[in-house]
Amino acid sequence: MMAAQLVVALLAFTSLSAASEPDCKELVRPLVLDSHSPIYGKWILHVGSWDKHDLKTDLKSVHSSWVELSPTSDSGVISLYWADRLSEEKCLQGTANITISGITSHAAFIINGHTSYHDGKYYGTCSDCLLSEDTTLLSDGKSKGRYLFLFTRTGALEPSEMETFKKQAECLGFLPEHHFVSTDLCPDDRESTTTAAEKTEEDQAEEAQAEEQPAEN
Numbered sequence: 001m002m003a004a005q006l007v008v009a010l011l012a013f014t015s016l017s018a019a020s021e022p023d024c025k026e027l028v029r030p031l032v033l034d035s036h037s038p039i040y041g042k043w044i045l046h047v048g049s050w051d052k053h054d055l056k057t058d059l060k061s062v063h064s065s066w067v068e069l070s071p072t073s074d075s076g077v078i079s080l081y082w083a084d085r086l087s088e089e090k091c092l093q094g095t096a097n098i099t100i101s102g103i104t105s106h107a108a109f110i111i112n113g114h115t116s117y118h119d120g121k122y123y124g125t126c127s128d129c130l131l132s133e134d135t136t137l138l139s140d141g142k143s144k145g146r147y148l149f150l151f152t153r154t155g156a157l158e159p160s161e162m163e164t165f166k167k168q169a170e171c172l173g174f175l176p177e178h179h180f181v182s183t184d185l186c187p188d189d190r191e192s193t194t195t196a197a198e199k200t201e202e203d204q205a206e207e208a209q210a211e212e213q214p215a216e217n
């Protein structure tokens, strides 16, 4: 009799705790990285988490961050441009080639002359959001720790989307700590060089228009 009651009580308890736990299988769906992945374009960082306290200091030094992911002619390579603001005056930016295989990616970032190696995974999340897990690798290839970054198109995030992020972070074993960044973004340093050709075309169009207008008057 007592044993039966205990079993009932235990069953009730386990089903209760199961109901309050996030459904991690549903919440954490890795994206297969191919040309159809919804990961391309410009993304603005909203929040980051970490799984080791040592990683916190590095992330806290980032005031704002944006990235742009573009496909390349090689289906196994994604091109990345990144721009991090470290202070009001200091911006760091660079490019990297991300090699992908299935759901994992690998990239080498050259920051201030040092190369740092990263493995990445992307997960399905809110629409117009990019959830990226970044594993920083030590020189022996072992993990130094992981970051979880949530990027959005505008840099803004709905409170309900933040709640989902917290649950996803918990599922993936991140600490319940967050670093929110500003949207005071670094300028795109490529604009001065790579779009020079486009500017010339625009200038030519404007010149042509300016020539036409006096004739109309």
Ligand SMILES: *[C@@H]1O[C@H](CO)[C@@H](O)[C@H](O)[C@H]1NC(C)=O
Pocket: 095, 096, 097
């Ligand atoms: C990326 O790959 C392209 C093509 O192989 C190469 O020209 C470029 O220098 C690479 N960029 C970086 C940052 O490694």
